[in-house]
Amino acid sequence: MTDALLVDTDTDTDTESADARRTAAATWWRQAAVYQIYPRSFADADGDGLGDLPGIRSRVDYLAELGIDAVWLSPFYPSALADGGYDVADYRDVDPRLGTLEDFDELIAALHERGIRVIVDIVPNHTSDLHEWFQEALAAGRASAARDRYVFREGKGASGEEPPTDWESVFGGPAWERVEDGQWYFHNFATEQPDLNWDHPEVRADFLKTLRFWSDRGVDGFRIDVAHMLTKDLTEPLPSRAELEQMPQDGNHPLLDRDDVHEVYAEWRRVFEEYDPPRTAVAEAWVSSPERRAKYASAEGLGQAFNFDLLEADFDAAEFRTVITDNLAQAAETGSSTTWVLSNHDVTRHATRYGLPPLAGRPVKQGTEWVAAGGPQTDIDRDRGLRRARAATLLLLGLPGSTYLYQGEELGLQEVAAITAEQRQDPAFFRGGEYDGLGRDGCRVPLPWSADGPAFGFGGAVAHLPQPAWFAEYAVDVEAADPTSTLSLYREALRLRRLLQTGEHLEWVETGRTDVVRFARPNGWQVVTNFGTEPFPLEAEHDAVVLGAIQAGAVPGESTVWTMPDVLSE
The missing domain is CATH 3.90.400.10 (Oligo-1,6-glucosidase; Domain 2)
Incomplete structure (x- = not known):
């Protein structure tokens, strides 16, 4: 089975060149910039207030102009939306409110035509209670x-x-x-999400069928939801909650990160290898150590696993440098490439986090008082949050490995706090739990495409979650016309990244300051991030700046610049 992106009608007499292309096609994910789409909040083509697959298709030119390598589609399957689509009623169909299988095929074709790969979400721990x-x-x-x-x-x-x-x-x-x-x-999650029994052969066989179903339709890879939760040991007597919490997550925990889960992923890997190029996968695995995470990223398993370490770090030079060093070392040991992420559909947007007091170890899944109180803007330094977010993103895009971006961060969107209890949808809000009772609706509000008109161009008269008036200043049409906007910055950074990205290594360059990090890539590309507030001087004879602002020969506080020995031609 051959990927649509690799079809070549010319007779290739250069075997070495053909081999190189096959290798590149099989390893595209190692250095990819992947854009996460939460389908119900991206674009609404039929005007019912809920985003859909035709809506995404209507924006593929926007995605191509952004410069990403792949999109990751959060669940679009039939669902009662008890958990934002992660309660799946049918793994091999499309929710009729979001479209049809034909719409999905057309979307895949449109993305592939523009050189954009497609990753879909697989939710294997539980089904919907309507399954x-x-x-x-x-x-x-x-x-x-x-x-x-x-x-x-x-x-x-x-x-x-x-x-x-x-x-x-x-x-x-x-x-x-x-x-x-x-x-x-x-049910590990909502009552509407009963956990599957992964000891059952029919469960295992059915998910192999699902992986083949979507792979046959042209999907390039899969994001595996809570990949560490599938297998369980529920031998009687069952431990109490207190006993369970004291048990180490060392491969033998009754519910989490069990060694036997990798038998499942070894089966999946054999399915992935049936395709040319092989399908890829990335695990969402919240585990206790880098060694445990490495098992999911092995070549015999899923091949890659999310590291959420920067997402959980404060805007701090020492924290960033430690996380980067550790994760590059871990990736080298597994033979995988690491993943970098600052925002997703489960956490407070990083433009907001960086404008709040330091996390100081507080999980980013938990809320903040300003969210609980409806988000009065006096409680957050929005300008500082956005400035830091832009700096952190430029640092990420300069790193070896793949980067996962979340829809709306390219606009610099802040978290939406002013959502009433009647308007909220997330079960985490209604039930409490590890999300501190505040839920995740604030990062899932539909995108603003235009400053004017109903629902800011999202589609229809009203979006399924309320969009605040200040969304107008973040709208795509506003930012696209502004060369200094966050959208313009992302577009240019992703364009240059494609030209500059080489190898999977970096070398730290000492700066003489604890609040500044600097590293060099093998081709001479350097990234300098000033986490402090005092300017950091660059030597006068240094390489030309290709991205970012220099003021009076220095990197301003809370900003990042990229430099190269030779200025790139247009």
Whole structure:
């Protein structure tokens, strides 16, 4: 099976050149700039207030002009939206509110025509409670084969009225839900997301079918949701919540990051290798150590795993340098390439985080008082947050490895806080849990495409989440016309990155300051980031600046510049 991007109608007599192209096609992900699209909030073609696949297709020229190498589509499958689409009712179809399989095929073709690869989200830990398997399990009753695909248990107490354990779900509240006949099912997340039993051969076989289904339609890779949660050891007696929390995540934890999960991914790898070029994958694996994360990034498994270390770091030179050094070393050990990310659909946007007091170890998944209070703008330094966000992004785009960008960050969007309880959709808001009860709606508000008109050009009269009035200043049409805008900066940075990106190494250049980091790439490209507020002088005879602003021969505070020995031609 051949990727549409690789079809070559010319007879190739240069074997070495053909081999080089095959290698490049198989390893495109190692240095890629990947743009995450949250489909329901990107663009709405039919005007119902919910983003859709035709809406994305209508913006493929925007994506091409941005200069990305691939898009990652968050779930677009049939879903009741109990968890923003991560409650999947059918893994091999499109939610009719978002389009059809034909729309998906047309979107893939349009992106491939522009040289943009496609990664789709796979959600293997749980299904929706509307999935046909779960509905069958409810109807079949106790001790049925249908219930074996999930995790059902009898309750405690005289009549089984108490849950099997006191475990809590990620979103807060009990991790068990009782069904009509008295049994309980396990759900790590929302009650509408029953966990699958990955010891069941039908579960494993069905996901292999799903991987082939989308690969056959031209998908280039997969992002694996909570890749560390699939396999479980629920041998009786089950531990209490307190006991569970004390258990090390060393490969033998009952619920998290078990060694046997890699048997699943070895099977998946064999499927990926059936294709030419092989399909790729990246794991979302929140694990306890770099050594544990490396298992997901192995060539025998998924091949790459997210590192969220910079996403969890403050805007601090020492933290950034440590994270970069450590993750490049980890990537070298696994033979993978590392991943860099500052924002995604689960966390407060980094333009906002950097305008707030330091995290100081506080998880970025948790909220802040200004969000809880409705986000009065006096509580955040928006200008400083955006300035730091631009600096951090330029640093990331200068690093070896792949970079994952989240829709709207190229506009410098801030988190939207002014969302009432009636307007919110995220189960994390309603149930509490590790998101501190504030939820993730604020980073999922539909994008502003134009400063004027209903829903800022998103489509329709009203977007499914409220867009604030200040979105007008961040609209695509406004920023596209401004050469100093964040959008213009991203476009130029991604253009230059394609020309400059070479090798998978860097060399640190000492600066004599603890608040400035500087590194050089093998071709002489250098990146200088001033995390402090005092200007950092560049030597007068130094290389020409190709991106970023120099003031009086110095890098201003909280900014990044790129330099090269020779100025690049246009």
